[in-house]
Amino acid sequence: MGTDGVTNLNDFLQWLIDEKEECTTRQLTLRVLTLSFASIHVCSQTCTQVFYNLAANPQYVEPLREEVDTVIREHWWTKKAMVLMQKVDSFLAETLRLEGVLTTSVQRKALQVLTLSDGTFIPKGTHLYVPTYVFHRDSAIYENPCIFDPLRSFRLGEDGNESGRHQMVA
Known part of the structure; x- marks a missing residue:
């Protein structure tokens, strides 16, 4: 539970806030956008590998x-x-x-x-x-x-x- 009486979420953004390494809205936004970019890349790479394996098999x-x-x-x-x-x-x-x-x-x-x-x-x-x-x-x-x-x-x-x-x- 947060100091304001509201239950904190258990998600990436809350983890960043709890770690207190990135405190500004700008820093938090950049980190979340970086994660989004990385996950799109991971999905793209995985799909490419699946298509390769289908073609090879x-x-x-x-x-x-x-x-x-x-x-x-x-x-x-x-x-x-x-x-x-x-x-x-x-x-x-x-x-x-x-x-x-x-x-x-x-x-x-x-x-x-x-x-x-x-x-x-x-x-x-x-x-x-x-x-x-x-x-x-x-x-x-x-x-x-x-x-x-x-x-x-x-x-x-x-x-x-x-x-x-x-x-x-x-």
């Missing part, structure tokens, strides 16, 4: 198109439809796993005290860096980790027990 174009047509015909563009497009989801997840913008690392800040299952204690305010590049190419986690396998996540979800766990839309 034409055998997947028709099965993916059929899945989209079938699901949309019955459910239109709803959240349920997104969940049902499991092959499309798998194709996108595999693209992001190997070539996405966040393939090198993910950064987070602990907003509260955390104790991990192995007993590791992480104080509030700690900056964490996860080396996703290493994990995404680890043969202990992925079979043939350096090979682009568009249906990798789809096959992992076919067991029926954890199908949603392997989907990006989840």
Whole structure:
């Protein structure tokens, strides 16, 4: 709760205000605009990589198109439809796993005290860096980790027990 009795939002702008490093409206505006520009670039780069992977793997174009047509015909563009497009989801997840913008690392800040299952204690305010590049190419986690396998996540979800766990839309 803010000093004026109003509940603070938990979003990017509020985080900037709370950090008190950028205090003027101009500074805050420039930072938010920079984030918007970066996210447009990330989306553009991801879409380009998806199109490249489709062109490089034409055998997947028709099965993916059929899945989209079938699901949309019955459910239109709803959240349920997104969940049902499991092959499309798998194709996108595999693209992001190997070539996405966040393939090198993910950064987070602990907003509260955390104790991990192995007993590791992480104080509030700690900056964490996860080396996703290493994990995404680890043969202990992925079979043939350096090979682009568009249906990798789809096959992992076919067991029926954890199908949603392997989907990006989840």
